[in-house]
Amino acid sequence: MARVKSDMSLPRERLRLRHRLLPRTLFGRSLLIITVPVILLQVIVAFIFFDRHWESTSNRLVFALAAEISYIANQLQEAESSAERDKIAATASHSLGVTVVLSSSAQDISHQRADDPFARYSWFSVGPKLEEELDRRLDSPFVVRPYERDKWFVVDVQYAPGEVMSVLSHERRLVSSTTYIFILWLIGSAFILFSIAILFMRNQIRPILRLAVAAEKLGRGQDVPDFRPVGAMEIRKAAAAFIRMKERLRRQIEQRTLMLAGVSHDLRTPLTRMKLQAALALPGSDAEALKQDIAEMEQMVNGYLAFAKGEGDEPTSMADIAEIIQRVSANAARLGHTIHFDINGNPVDRRLLAKVRPVAIERAISNVVGNATTFGKNIWINAQYLDDDIEIIIDDDGPGILPADREVVFRPFYRLEKSRNKKTGGVGLGLSITQDIVHNHGGEIVLADSPRGGLRVILRLPV
Ligand SMILES: Nc1ncnc2c1ncn2[C@@H]1O[C@H](COP(=O)(O)OP(=O)(O)OP(=O)(O)O)[C@@H](O)[C@H]1O
Ligand SMILES: [Mg+2]
The missing domain is CATH 3.30.565.10 (Histidine kinase-like ATPase, C-terminal domain)
Incomplete structure (x- = not known):
């Protein structure tokens, strides 16, 4: 028994939940109808963009930078004098858009553990990708670390024992900067779309609200001035039907009232005559009873008249x-x-x-x-x-x-x-x-x- 009961209450529960989650107003619901597909579409577009465009662009950027670094490291390894190495570093800094600094270090850099300078791109793992690519190309130990200047990072490569080259580079070399513009564009277009939708929807909802107010007023017996049906065709139809209904109701009440008032009014004249005749009749118990009846009838007729008047406009x-x-x-x-x-x-x-x-x-x-x-x-x-x-x-x-x-x-x-x-x-x-x-x-x-x-x-x- 209990099972049956719980089974039956389940859809109702679900319905109630849906009611609570859904906006209550037509305005809210219409907005939802527009919003949900647009957001869905944008999410899909964004996903495809990141997956295809952004990821492949970044991959290529990572690839290019890793190739440059390994090229410089190779050159440095093959150089015979420190003057030659300085020259290589200067040329690289000049023509590759990175800054190469050479230094000597007693400590092995592979023992250092640096923070990921691309932590804020962690959802896209720029850091691991670069490390992976460098790992593939370099025989020497290296480390990727953040630089004290924002958006810059350093790759240290120990190309020879005790010799370290530090390649300073901007994030731009790895991360496609059009991403933000694209996201901004997505949000901006959504915002423009919603603003226009809200504006239009408001105008569509207004006539429905007006109709609801008019129906409420009519139900309370208050005067509803005629209004011009506006808005979408269906709403105009409903408004026109409402106006016709109001007119019919008014006519019906008027007819009923008029009839009742007419009958009561017409009855009053013979009643007045009867009253007069009863007053003139010989006194006696019969006459008294007649007078009583007439008084009662008069009261009734007055009651009907009052009833009719109450319904008047x-x-x-x-x-x-x-x-x-x-x-x-x-x-x-x-x-x-x-x-x-x-x-x-x-x-x-x-x-x-x-x-x-x-x-x-x-x-x-x-x-x-x-x-x-x-x-x-x-x-x-x-x-x-x-x-x-x-x-x-x-x-x-x-x-x-x-x-x-x-x-x-x-x-x-x-x-x-x-x-x-x-x-x-x-x-x-x-x-x-x-x-x-x-x-x-x-x-x-x-x-x-x-x-x-x-x-x-x-x-x-x-x-
Ligand atoms: N305050 C009350 N106490 C006791 N009975 C009542 C009371 N009000 C109404 N009633 C009963 O309800 C009946 C209907 O009341 P209603 O006001 O509709 O008619 P009425 O008073 O008899 O006639 P009318 O108001 O048309 O002159 C009354 O006849 C009476 O029996
Ligand atoms: Mg009464």
Whole structure:
């Protein structure tokens, strides 16, 4: 069993690792798509260059220098007088581009061990190559050692017992100097390529970002001004589809709203007539019941109208949620309820600013506070910033709603059985309107148990 489990989790693990290694943004990924092949190509080019060009050039240089040194050593060995040897050294220095210095030494140079003067080319083993080549050509002991001047080196050859010639030479004689230019050229061209790629990519990514922002705004129910689709064809297509979708959505909502508003409005006229007639009818229990029914219907119609209005195209604007809460509570307080506040706004002006449709948000909050006043006596309102949201918590000390019922109460026209009495009479639209409004703002509404005994309603609105 455990085996099966680990086998199944393996691809997911691998996937997660890949996700962590890959850049998250499209920009990063596109750049990677360009960068990786270019770097790969450059590495291959560099490798071929070093392998073919640089190595063979250096080999030839090493070969030439070793040949010269062995030639001079041979000449010196064959010379009969020290004057002749001095002459050979002078001629060599003059015509071979090296400095030859002759000296006498009591010590055998083969016992000396010198540092590799080409340590910084160790990856290419210039030193060992030169030694190998000299070894092949010279019978005499020799040593290659660094010189006190940077980039110069010395080859000491003991061409005769006690006689040493020191050949001073520049690194240039062994190491091809175009290498650095080539590497610089590689890096430079890569840099130019990346700069151009970054510039182009930025311009390609911008319309996608703009589309994402527009979609996010639309989801929150905020106004999205029409924009001109730009960028690559696919992005332009997506943007055009988004604009069409936005238009269709707007039309659909408008139609629904208009219909609901129309029906409600039309119902009001006969209702007013009925109210009048009921008032004129003879007093009696029947008439009372009729009046009750009419009042209830009027309340419903008003509810529908409010519902329709909430969906209207109210523009979004910066509003202070703290102020809205205070206004709503003032109305509730007028009806004789006690409201306890705890609003933690901005530390400077104590406001809770958010881009919302203020009238709709006021309706949403007032629906919840209205329920709290209907079902409880005391109300506690707590509001604050929480991450990127504004959180509003409304508690009451009423009967609360059982966890099982916390989903159904959001359905339009749904009311809990036990509250079907005149005192708490409502249409059953309040919470569904509130949910609609909150969702349209990209927020959420949660019902919970209140520590005060009743219901706790949590509203979260993105700032
Ligand atoms: N604070 C609360 N405490 C207890 N029950 C509640 C509370 N708020 C809502 N409910 C229950 O949820 C039901 C639905 O509430 P909702 O606000 O949608 O409708 P309503 O208040 O009955 O009518 P309306 O708000 O449209 O006038 C209510 O009928 C009630 O049973
Ligand atoms: Mg209600």
